[in-house]
Every structure is written in structure tokens, then in C-alpha cells.
Amino acid sequence: MDIEDLKTRILAGERRALARAITLVESGRADHRAQALSLLEALKGHGREALRVGLSGTPGVGKSTFIEAFGMMLTAQGLKVAVLAVDPSSARSGGSILGDKTRMERLSRDKNAFIRPSPSQSQLGGVARRTREAIDLCEAAGFDVVLIETVGVGQSETMVAEMSDLFLLLLAPAGGDELQGVKRGIMEMADILLVNKADGALKSTAVRTCADYAGALRLLRKRPQDPEGFPKAMTVSALEDSGLLTAWEEMQFLADWRRETGQFAGRRAEQARFWFEAEVRERLLARLKREPVKGAMEALARDVEAGGLTPSAAAEELLRDYLQMG
Structure with a gap:
């Protein structure tokens, strides 16, 4: 090549x-x-800088519908939008459906949009291992906004915050209980909470739910990377395209404030260090799957099973003799 x-x-x-x-x-x-x-x-x-927006939410909350409506609004403003949608991989077969493009039919035909579904390949954080590098490629290709849609929501999903400038959490009306599995961690990561499906019979419920989340956000400790009023909760309707422009204006305000205060560049520098350390860990783990380390590990594992070595002693021997880590 x-x-x-x-x-x-x-x-x-x-x-x-x-x-x-x-x-x-x-x-x-x-x-x-x-x-x-x-x-x-x-x-x-290359000197180009896109706004990297991470998006997470529970299955069925309408992530794909929101991304299509939001993406169409941005392309109508003349912006180029890339969508990196990560599909869950089967733990048994390793396969993925990769159906995000079919769920964003209008956006996939837009000349100013690029949609790329990728398998998560059982990666923690709901992002494919190379999503971060795909973001760099989209940025180099001149896209103004890169949307990273992650798999589900949970404690490990906070990984997306390590590759995005803004992190959005999409929520459903009357979905207060859905944060029980998320707990405080993801609430502390989110920059904006968007209560979707604020239309029709669910509109009043969505407004009440948004007020509940806004109250919960006020209880969190203020972060240095936020201006007054952030993080905040808002209502949107991807079906009726309502609230999308207001949400975008808030994202732009937050991104601009962080650029002016140095938070934007500082956060990207921290993220670069994070991914360097993650790559080192990943490569060290990969060595365990190759010979001669793989065979030595299996032999030591049999000794541990037989009671000849303690797990700690076997690990120390493997690291000392085969990985040369001292």
C-alpha cells in the first residue's frame, strides 16, 4: 500500500x-x-481540529435516531460530520451486525456525512480498540464534527470520555431508574444530559425527567473544566427535530469556553498520555498470548493447579524469566 x-x-x-x-x-x-x-x-x-463528541445511552433510548437528526442539522449548516458507531460483538462468535448505517438512511446519503460502523470486539468502554485512531483519520480528512456512538451504558463506558472533547448522555423519559446501573461515575463524566423523545404524550414526562436530572447534577461537585451552569440537562426530540439546535449551541459554548481557558488543549494532552499508557498495557497483555510466554504460562498454571506453586510465586517467575520486567 x-x-x-x-x-x-x-x-x-x-x-x-x-x-x-x-x-x-x-x-x-x-x-x-x-x-x-x-x-x-x-x-x-496536519493542523485540523474537529469537535469530538462522545455519545452514550441505554439500548432503545434512540441514539441512532438522534444522531441522524442531529447530523442532518449540522450538515444543513455546511458542516462535515463523521459518525463512528460501535456495534457490540458476540462473545461467542465475535461477529457484529453493524447495522447502524441502515438505521441512519438519510444521513448515510448526505455528501457531507461519513458513517463508519465498527465492531467492539469485546473491548471495555464500548469502543473499538482503534476508534481513537479512526477519530484522528476523520479529523485529518477535514470533518468538522466527529460523533462517537458507544455500546450501551455502564461503568466501563466512561472510556469514551478519554477520546472526546464533549460527552453526551442520552436518556429516556421516566428513565430515572436506568441510572441505577450507571451510578455516579457516568454522571460525573457527562457534560450534557439529553432527555430524548420529548414529544407527543411523553413530552410532559420528559420535562419532569429533565428537571429531576438537573437537580441531581446540582448535587455533584463542580469540575474545573466547566463554566457556570454545566453540566446541564436538556430535552430533545429527534423525531420532531426540536431542541437539537439549542443543544448544539450549548455544545459550542462549552467547547469555546474550554478553548479560551486552556481546558480544551489540556484535556487533549491528558488523553494522549492516557492512550499511550493503555497501548503499552495492551501490548504487554498481547505478549502473554504468544510463544514462548504462552507455553510457559500454561506450564506454570498447571503447577499452580497441582499446588506446587502459589499464584503469586508463579506470576513472579513468569514476569522475571519471560517478560524481563524485573
Whole structure:
């Protein structure tokens, strides 16, 4: 693969080149990984900056419907929008349906939009392992807004906050109980809570639910990365396209405030460090699956089962003799 040619085409905004590059960074083959790293290094410092927006919510809350309506509104303003939608992978077969594009039929036909579904491949945080690199590619291709839709909601879903500038949590009317499994963690991560389906018979319920969440947010400790009034709760209707423009204006205000105060750049620097450390951990774990470490680990595991070694002693021996970590 001609990396220089691919780089040129990505910087020119070619969608086919972008899709090919994302396929390359998602590949697990060693030769593809080497090419992907070369491409990412070549694109570094391109000077383009997209607004990275993470979006999470419980299944059935209307994430895909919201993203389509929100994306269409942004493209109507002349903005280029990329959607990285992560589908859950089967724990048994490893397969994914990857049906997000079919659920966003109008947006998928928009010339200013790019939708890329990816399998989560059992990754914690509801994001594919290479989603962060796909974001970099979309940014280099000239997209103004990158939306990252994650799998479900839970404690591990807070990973999306480590790759986005703004984090939105989409909620359903009368869904107060749905945060029981989320607890305080994801509430502290969210910048804006959006109560969806605020239309028809559910409109009054959505308004009450929004007020409940707004009250809960006031109980949280103020974060240094927030201006007065944030994080906040709002109502939207993806079906009627209501509240979307107001939500976008609030996102822009928050992003601009963080840029002016240095929070925006500081947060991105912290995220770069986080992903460096995550990549080191991932590669160390990968070594356990390759010989000779894999065989040594199996032999030591049998000794532990037989009672010849304690788990701690076996781990120490493996790390000392095979991973050379001291």
C-alpha cells in the first residue's frame, strides 16, 4: 500500500481513502499495523481540529435516531460530520451486525456525512480498540464534527470520555431508574444530559425527567473544566427535530469556553498520555498470548493447579524469566 498516496487522498477529503485507512488501522495483521502506524505518523500535525463528541445511552433510548437528526442539522449548516458507531460483538462468535448505517438512511446519503460502523470486539468502554485512531483519520480528512456512538451504558463506558472533547448522555423519559446501573461515575463524566423523545404524550414526562436530572447534577461537585451552569440537562426530540439546535449551541459554548481557558488543549494532552499508557498495557497483555510466554504460562498454571506453586510465586517467575520486567 502506498502510504504517501493514501495520506494525500485523506487530506483531500476522499471518503473512499478514509474508509480504507480506517480498515487498515482496525486490522490485526502485523504488516497492516506497521502500515497504519506509518500513516498515522505521516498525518500527525496536519493542523485540523474537529469537535469530538462522545455519545452514550441505554439500548432503545434512540441514539441512532438522534444522531441522524442531529447530523442532518449540522450538515444543513455546511458542516462535515463523521459518525463512528460501535456495534457490540458476540462473545461467542465475535461477529457484529453493524447495522447502524441502515438505521441512519438519510444521513448515510448526505455528501457531507461519513458513517463508519465498527465492531467492539469485546473491548471495555464500548469502543473499538482503534476508534481513537479512526477519530484522528476523520479529523485529518477535514470533518468538522466527529460523533462517537458507544455500546450501551455502564461503568466501563466512561472510556469514551478519554477520546472526546464533549460527552453526551442520552436518556429516556421516566428513565430515572436506568441510572441505577450507571451510578455516579457516568454522571460525573457527562457534560450534557439529553432527555430524548420529548414529544407527543411523553413530552410532559420528559420535562419532569429533565428537571429531576438537573437537580441531581446540582448535587455533584463542580469540575474545573466547566463554566457556570454545566453540566446541564436538556430535552430533545429527534423525531420532531426540536431542541437539537439549542443543544448544539450549548455544545459550542462549552467547547469555546474550554478553548479560551486552556481546558480544551489540556484535556487533549491528558488523553494522549492516557492512550499511550493503555497501548503499552495492551501490548504487554498481547505478549502473554504468544510463544514462548504462552507455553510457559500454561506450564506454570498447571503447577499452580497441582499446588506446587502459589499464584503469586508463579506470576513472579513468569514476569522475571519471560517478560524481563524485573
